[in-house]
Amino acid sequence: MPAIVIVGAQWGDEGKGKIVDIFTEHADMVVRFGGGPNAGHTLVVGDDKLIVRLIPSGVLRPMTTCVLAQGMVIDPKSLVTELDELEHRGLRTAGRLVVSDRAHSILPYHVLVDGLREQGKGAIGTTKRGVGPCYEDKVARRGISLGALRDRTRLDALVGRALESWAPTIRELGGSVPTVSEILDAIEPARARIVGMLVNSQALIERAVRDNKCVVFEGAQGTLLDVDHGTYPFVTSSSPTAGGACVGSGVGPTRINEVVGLVKAYTTRVGGGPFPTELLDETGERIRKVGDEFGSVTGRPRRTGWIDLPGLRYAASVNGLDALAITKVDVLTGLSEIKACVAYDTPRGRTTDLPIDELDRAVPVYKTFRGWKKELGSARTMDDLPIEAREYLQFIQSEVGCPAVLVSVGSRREETIILRDPFSKRA
Numbered sequence: 001m002p003a004i005v006i007v008g009a010q011w012g013d014e015g016k017g018k019i020v021d022i023f024t025e026h027a028d029m030v031v032r033f034g035g036g037p038n039a040g041h042t043l044v045v046g047d048d049k050l051i052v053r054l055i056p057s058g059v060l061r062p063m064t065t066c067v068l069a070q071g072m073v074i075d076p077k078s079l080v081t082e083l084d085e086l087e088h089r090g091l092r093t094a095g096r097l098v099v100s101d102r103a104h105s106i107l108p109y110h111v112l113v114d115g116l117r118e119q120g121k122g123a124i125g126t127t128k129r130g131v132g133p134c135y136e137d138k139v140a141r142r143g144i145s146l147g148a149l150r151d152r153t154r155l156d157a158l159v160g161r162a163l164e165s166w167a168p169t170i171r172e173l174g175g176s177v178p179t180v181s182e183i184l185d186a187i188e189p190a191r192a193r194i195v196g197m198l199v200n201s202q203a204l205i206e207r208a209v210r211d212n213k214c215v216v217f218e219g220a221q222g223t224l225l226d227v228d229h230g231t232y233p234f235v236t237s238s239s240p241t242a243g244g245a246c247v248g249s250g251v252g253p254t255r256i257n258e259v260v261g262l263v264k265a266y267t268t269r270v271g272g273g274p275f276p277t278e279l280l281d282e283t284g285e286r287i288r289k290v291g292d293e294f295g296s297v298t299g300r301p302r303r304t305g306w307i308d309l310p311g312l313r314y315a316a317s318v319n320g321l322d323a324l325a326i327t328k329v330d331v332l333t334g335l336s337e338i339k340a341c342v343a344y345d346t347p348r349g350r351t352t353d354l355p356i357d358e359l360d361r362a363v364p365v366y367k368t369f370r371g372w373k374k375e376l377g378s379a380r381t382m383d384d385l386p387i388e389a390r391e392y393l394q395f396i397q398s399e400v401g402c403p404a405v406l407v408s409v410g411s412r413r414e415e416t417i418i419l420r421d422p423f424s425k426r427a
Ligand code: GDP
Pocket: 008, 012, 013, 014, 015, 016, 017, 018, 039, 040, 041, 042, 043, 044, 291, 292, 296, 327, 328, 329, 330, 331, 408, 409, 410, 411
């Protein structure tokens, strides 16, 4: 039984929640390996919609162990709020949801700094959840792991030290510096609950993989938001790419059997940064409306545009993609024509690669496809799709050089065409 990694191949919100939920039907374990409450993964079952931020999208599968691994940054209060919401829905997580004691804590001053910075000139459109400042502390080697929550006296000293280092920044940004006791009081109710869930997640995952269990590594964000490989500086502060699954969870690269890249049938982006195929016209507005493209964390309208094939080839390369899962094809129904960016004109000539450092000057070269009128929600095989949709999907697969394992035609679980069991490859 293999370990599979699922990553976003664009700028996030590709439908990872829906697809991870489907892939975990028979999984033993699902692992979030990076990011934090900046993620918002949507699961729709029947008429019920659930958005998870920190908790893995396999949580609806009662036999699946959910792991929040050490690459994550976790806001204790957000985690407890999510757990309460699940309990309120009658979903039991006790004993099957565990958290790495080496993951880092997002504390109120991280959220404060993120929000203050976003009011200023250097704003990049973050989710203001404190993710960037928390990763800054981690890399600066002054972060506070969740394990540190076990000992309140030690925590007191660590928070004091962190506040000292953030105080000048907070003041410079016009904020007021909280006290140590304000911070500790704010997290106290959550602290007590989270301490009971802390484990050595690396050892747990290693054992599951060694015992041939099915393990799904659930990416958050997307390849073009990767701090190393994305559209820097308009990126998140972690590594949402497939390599990040290894770094963030402690699983060795040779243990991964398959990497699946999630791709929307068009492109969206939330926040600032270059987006050459963006549609600032009626078509873009229509895609936003039909696709319900509003941020699941912040409610912000998502920017919309045509699919970017050089960008997807780049994602296939960075992640070593074995396969694609193509989502939201139904959203394109009714458009008279659909465009796909196949190359870019840059000041240095035409290229079929993604000119990642010149995206603000790159002009997309499009191939135009015929649209279709048929609603796709009831399609369960490729033959149920109109020929125009099949042609478009075939072109994407051949240009990216990856076959699709799945095509999604609606937000619900059943609105899916499964082409291959992702666990079947090298099982
Ligand atoms: P994630 O962050 O990658 O998990 O994606 P989000 O949940 O933030 O955003 C994806 C949105 O598209 C959610 O509202 C999903 O319910 C919805 N969705 C997922 N797949 C499909 C699909 O195939 N068709 C349609 N119409 N909606 C979809």
